[in-house]
Amino acid sequence: MIEAQGLVKVYGNKPAVQGVSFTVQPGRVTGFLGPNGAGKSTTMRMIMGLDRPTSGDVLVNGKHYAKHRAPLREVGALLDAKAVHTSRSAYNHLRAMAATHSIPTKRVHDVIELTGLGAVAKKRVGGFSLGMGQRLGIAAALLGDPQTIILDEPVNGLDPEGVLWVRNLVKALAAEGRTVFLSSHLMSEMALTADHLIVIGRGRIIADAPIQDILNNRAQRVRVRTDRPDVLTRALAGEGVSVEAREPELLEVSGVPARAIAETALAQQVLVYELTPLQASLEEAYMDLTKDEVEYHSGPVADVHDHAGNAESGRHAAVAAGAGQEGN
Amino acid sequence: MSAATLTPQAGRVTGHGVSFPRTLHSEWIKFTTLRSTWVLLATTVLVMVGIGLLGGWGIATGLDQMESAGQDPAAAGMDSSLLYLMTSGGLDFGQLIIGSLGVLLIASEYSTGMIRSTMTAVPSRLSPLFAKAFVVAVVAAVVGILSSFITYFLLQPILANYGREFGLDVDNLVQSMLLSGVYLAIVALMGLALGSLLRNSAGGIVTLVVLLLVLPIVAQIIPFDWVQDGVMPYLPSNAGRQMVMLETADGDLTQWQGGLVMAAWAAVLLAGAAVTTKARDV
Structure with missing residues (x-):
């Protein structure tokens, strides 16, 4: 102890x-x-x-x-x-x-x-x-x-x-x-x-x-495959909701539970052919927790992951910098 | 290599705790398991014996030549008592090696990070310092005494060629030979204290050389009386030199006084080392 x-x-x-x-x-x-x-x-x-x-x-x-x-x-x-x-x-x-x-x-x-x-x-x-x-x-x-x-x-x-x-x-x-x-x-x-x-x-x-609580605390993400991502994106838009287009027919939604996404799709008459709740990785949870606490920030790595957006790749670069041996 | 081979008794806190004798044992293991220790000790003995023998041979030759040339050696300030001092004639060089050993003993722990293992095992901090002091002082004393006696016994056959051999019954000779061990022990302690204070091998050795060799030379060339009478005799190597004299002149420090002055230097440095060891982060 x-x-x-x-x-x-x-x-x-x-x-x-x-x-x-x-x-x-x-x-x-x-x-x-x-x-x-x-x-x-x-x-x-x-x-x-x-x-x-x-x-x-x-x-x-x-x-x-x-x-x-x-x-x-x-x-x-x-x-x-x-x-x-x-x-x-x-x-x-x-x-x-x-x-x-x-x-x-x-x-x-x-x-x-x-x-x-x-x-x-x-x-x-x-x-x-x-x-x-x-x-x-x-x-x-x-x-x-x-x-x-x-x-x-x-x-x-x-x-x-x-x-x-x-x-x-x-x-x-x-x-x-x-x-x-x-x-x-x-x-x-x-x-x-x-x-x-x-x-x-x-x-x-x-x-x-x-460790389980730290993982659960993070907003639940859901992977959605649909042939009408534009319609679904508009229908889901709202406070605390983020929708990211990963591929032409693949969305990653956070802030809305899987069931509510299915209900919205049903109401909009949009075909959904995958609806998968994603377990947040500890890495993501950790990045959320420490994004303002990293002592040595790296500059953003431009255009490495164009789908992820600049803010995200900047954060990943900060982790990469953190992967070396601890100096003190 | 599986975790299953761990000893099963979780939370068991029985068995022996830390004590000074155990710390001493640990420091002894550490002292004897470095090759550099043995190299330095062997070098000290070799150098001290070598210089003593060369010095004795040189003096005997000089005395011989003066006498055969009809000169009186005593008039030139030479007599056979100089030969007696050659039993510890290598002290000036030996002190540098032994002092360096003292510095390295602790400074190398700081430079390698070993000190953190040491202080974790014995977190009271002062025990490891004093255990090191004990080990290095005893070893230095043994080396000094051993060197003096080896020098004495090897010197006699050389001096016999000149008819100048002498016995151990010369006044204060054995005392001087024993005290040359004490001299080295004190130097080792000064080195240890400096190594602990500075946490740096090079810095510790340089400071020690300044104290033992440079300061006496600097003091000698400063012509003020207060330096000559008030500082010079109290410098560590000058005071220590008095300690190993067979006889001391009136007005100079006696053997006892010289020894105490030199010991005071080591004591002050060690006290400083103890205070900083306790106070500073490791």
């Missing part, structure tokens, strides 16, 4: 986190989603006591992290895959970490085995790929068999097999009743992994809800 109360962190004049409050519950995977520079890593560093909050407070398992008698057995964290001396071997790194809590060498071997580092454990970490570095960071996080696991961008640099492995791992950890707090800027990954989402943008919490 992680409880943050009014966390604020200001670096110089630049506010990184501005009054963040949330609770991460055990037994489920909580995703921490936000664009680059939104304050995810800073918040996680404050949880781990590495950064001192400018104001506010955060407790892990009921105490400040630093107040725990055996912190590694309470909380395991992957904050930065590079938090390892590059000249030391993975095995010796884990052994040194384990020694602080008298964690037996067997456990070191276990986490090396678990994270698939067996073949490279005796090699210098400096030669590791980004993915192997992530695995080592996860191994270190699991070393103390902790109740709470905090992972900052754990799938960064992992191959598809590794991504799947992390997804199954965090789900299994949550299923065991542990608290799992996972940050990412990749909504697609979150959609598959998290049960609950905390969305942060520009240092503020934008949403804190079960």
Whole structure:
């Protein structure tokens, strides 16, 4: 369990986190989603006591992290895959970490085995790929068999097999009743992994809800195929309704339920040969939530998707810019 | 590699907590598992022994030549007590390597990000700093003492050629050889403190060299009395040099005073390192 109360962190004049409050519950995977520079890593560093909050407070398992008698057995964290001396071997790194809590060498071997580092454990970490570095960071996080696991961008640099492995791992950890707090800027990954989402943008919490609620909150879109799109478009027009022509006979309607569209079509004597309610993707929901909160906006990409309109492609470009590695 | 191999006891918070001896053990593992540590330590011993032997051989040759030329070495300020000092004659160079080791021990953790792992495992922050201090001070002392004794024993056969060998029963000789270990320990602590304060290897090493080598030279060429009498003797390497003397002149710092002044430098720097380690974000 992680409880943050009014966390604020200001670096110089630049506010990184501005009054963040949330609770991460055990037994489920909580995703921490936000664009680059939104304050995810800073918040996680404050949880781990590495950064001192400018104001506010955060407790892990009921105490400040630093107040725990055996912190590694309470909380395991992957904050930065590079938090390892590059000249030391993975095995010796884990052994040194384990020694602080008298964690037996067997456990070191276990986490090396678990994270698939067996073949490279005796090699210098400096030669590791980004993915192997992530695995080592996860191994270190699991070393103390902790109740709470905090992972900052754990799938960064992992191959598809590794991504799947992390997804199954965090789900299994949550299923065991542990608290799992996972940050990412990749909504697609979150959609598959998290049960609950905390969305942060520009240092503020934008949403804190079960992932299903975040998806449902978005206006329902319906795909309509009709041979008279012009008539139907006019008939559906109204407050809060948007109709976009995707293809000559394909419309995407939002703001009107599927049944009401069918009724309108019936009244207008228009033939409809497809009427499909669309599940909003998390990506769309996320873009809606964060469109004003992206720190680094990209310029619009002209004419890449001419059917989508300029505003939309501009937004997609902003996500593309967010797909790189988090800088802080 | 499946999640099923996780240990089943969820939420288990039993077992050992953090303690200073465990932190010390961890720091010892970290210290000994870097190849650079061993390279620097071996280099220190080699350099110190090498310089001590060369110095001893040179002095013995010089004394011999003066005597055979009918000169009195004492009139030129030379006597066999200079030979005794050669047991720790490599200290000036050895201190630079050991001091650098102290800087690197902590600055490399900041540059690689390792410090975040360290501070996560031991969040009280001061324990890892003091455990590092303990490890590096003890190792530096052992290296210093070892080098002095190796130098002593290798020097005797060389000096025997000149009939100038000496025993360990020379007044204060063993004390001086032991204190050369203390000298290196203090330098290592100064390096560690500077590395922690500056969080930067190059900056830490340069600052240490300024403190140990440059300041004494600068002070020497400033002709004011208050610098000569009030500053010079209290610079860390000058005070430390008094500590390893076999005998000190009247008016100079005694061995004890020199040692305490040098230790005060390390203590002040370490206190500063402790305060900033506690206060700053990692």
